[in-house]
Amino acid sequence: MLFGLNHSLKARVMKKKINWNAMLPKHIAIMMDGNGRWATQRGLPRTAGHFAGMKTMKNTIRFCKKNNVEYLTLYAFSTENWKRPRSEVDYIISLINEFVTDDTLDDLNRNNIRINFIGDISRFSLETQNMMNNAAALTKSNTDMIVNFAVNYGGRNEIVHAMKLFLKDGSHELSEEEFERFLYTSECPYPELIIRTSGEKRLSGFLLWQSAMSELWFTDEMWPSFNEYLFYKAIYEFQCRKQYA
Numbered sequence: 001m002l003f004g005l006n007h008s009l010k011a012r013v014m015k016k017k018i019n020w021n022a023m024l025p026k027h028i029a030i031m032m033d034g035n036g037r038w039a040t041q042r043g044l045p046r047t048a049g050h051f052a053g054m055k056t057m058k059n060t061i062r063f064c065k066k067n068n069v070e071y072l073t074l075y076a077f078s079t080e081n082w083k084r085p086r087s088e089v090d091y092i093i094s095l096i097n098e099f100v101t102d103d104t105l106d107d108l109n110r111n112n113i114r115i116n117f118i119g120d121i122s123r124f125s126l127e128t129q130n131m132m133n134n135a136a137a138l139t140k141s142n143t144d145m146i147v148n149f150a151v152n153y154g155g156r157n158e159i160v161h162a163m164k165l166f167l168k169d170g171s172h173e174l175s176e177e178e179f180e181r182f183l184y185t186s187e188c189p190y191p192e193l194i195i196r197t198s199g200e201k202r203l204s205g206f207l208l209w210q211s212a213m214s215e216l217w218f219t220d221e222m223w224p225s226f227n228e229y230l231f232y233k234a235i236y237e238f239q240c241r242k243q244y245a
């Protein structure tokens with residue numbers, strides 16, 4: 001029925017279907033997958049897909065903020081992604097470096113958004129680590145939304161890392177509550193909704209502990225094609241599921 005209507009109209013129609021007074025996800029986590037295929041389908045190099053994906057990511061942060069999402073976790077680079085060709089890895093890291101420079105930081109600060117890096121960032125160059133730490137420090141007091149940027153992130157890696165910290169601390173008996181204080185996401189509630197683009201239906205190591213009760217929502221669209229309409233659709237379907245939960 002909506003065929004032929006432009007995207008913003010489609011988005012507005014979908015937005016109206018949501019009950020904004022009922023349960024909404026406070027924490028949304030997104031697996032931004034399909035950049036490479038998006039580019040290949042267009043006869044472009046995979047790097048062009050990553051470039052387009054970065055634009056989509058910035059746009060997504062904007063409309064999540066506009067719609068009062070309090071926590072947004074974005075899977076940008078996994079512990080497994082080092083196995084890709086060096087040139088692709090370098091390009092993705094250069095995009096991440098660019099993301100944590102002044103322009104984006106100004107934007108985040110203007111919008112009262114705090115950025116955190118989750119994952120083992122020690123594997124990146126010192127320069128990249130400094131930029132990440134700097135971005136986290138400069139946005140630390142922003143209070144409207146927390147964006148967790150998952151880089152060199154793997155759920156098993158996170159659990160082992162947390163367990164090491166727990167053992168080192170040594171002051172409490174092991175329980176779920178005591179253990180999860182050491183996860184990278186300890187300041188955030190669990191994600192109520194996890195979105196994966198590109199038609200793949202795996203967690204690929206994403207938030208293994210935190211996803212225990214999350215609703216999972218998949219779309220066949222590649223990440224660069226993700227948009228506000230799909231965001232509202234995910235929230236709408238999340239609410240439909242919750243009505244019968």
Ligand code: IPE
Nearest residue numbers: 032033034035036037038076
């Ligand atoms: C997601 O897109 C971005 C990263 C994993 C860095 P992909 O690069 O995985 O794209 P596909 O899945 O190969 O199409």
Ligand code: IPE
Nearest residue numbers: 031032033075076077078204
């Ligand atoms: C998952 O995507 C990680 C990110 C979105 C960054 P991948 O494309 O790396 O995962 P697999 O290889 O399909 O499991």
Ligand code: MG
Nearest residue numbers: 033034035198
């Ligand atoms: Mg992929």
